[in-house]
Amino acid sequence: MGTGCGSSGIWLLRGMRPDAILTTVDVDPEYQEMARAAFRRAGFPANRARLIQGRAMDVLPRLTDGAYDMVFVDAAKEEYPRFLTEALRLLRVGGIVVFNNGLEAAPVPDGPLSVPGAQRSVREVGRLIREDESLVPLLLPVGEGLLAAIREEAS
Ligand SMILES: C[S@@+](CC[C@H](N)C(=O)[O-])C[C@H]1O[C@@H](n2cnc3c(N)ncnc32)[C@H](O)[C@@H]1O
Structure with missing residues (x-):
């Protein structure tokens, strides 16, 4: 949580199994878009990352x-x-x-x-x-x- 510009997400994706999915949360929609583009540029298909916009304490209770x-x-x-x-x-x-x-x-x-x-x-x-x-x-x-x-x- 705290997607930011996506650099930590890219490192996480690089260490994950090829079928694993990154769920990433940020309150700021601009950061989410920036990260989405960064994941794409780093070569990860869109289905490897689920980007959720919102305050972490609103989003986390809804996750499994x-x-x-x-x-x-x-x-x-x-x-x-x-x-x-x-x-x-x-x-x-x-x-x-x-x-x-x-x-x-x-x-x-x-x-x-x-x-x-x-x-x-x-x-x-x-x-x-x-x-x-x-x-x-x-x-x-x-x-x-x-x-x-x-x-x-x-x-
Ligand atoms: C230090 S940056 C994260 C940097 C990120 N890990 C990266 O590699 O680019 C912190 C991020 O947390 C987000 N943020 C701050 N408070 C938040 C909250 N309560 N819920 C969700 N995101 C939040 C900010 O919008 C910001 O993008």
């Missing part, structure tokens, strides 16, 4: 439970904890949820400096993942950091 191998989140950091709940519902057992900007999830102690809301939210999702025993956590120090969790069993 346990039907997804991977959920990649790169939108609206303030909503990361709610996206985690939705992602865990959407993932099959053994599936993985990945949050961009994961390095902001480091559990640094609270100090006198105020932490912006978006960063607080990423830290909160880090805490939720660490404390959920049904998840295997993973933090990759690439780019802005990828915080991931494998769903080992039903939460």
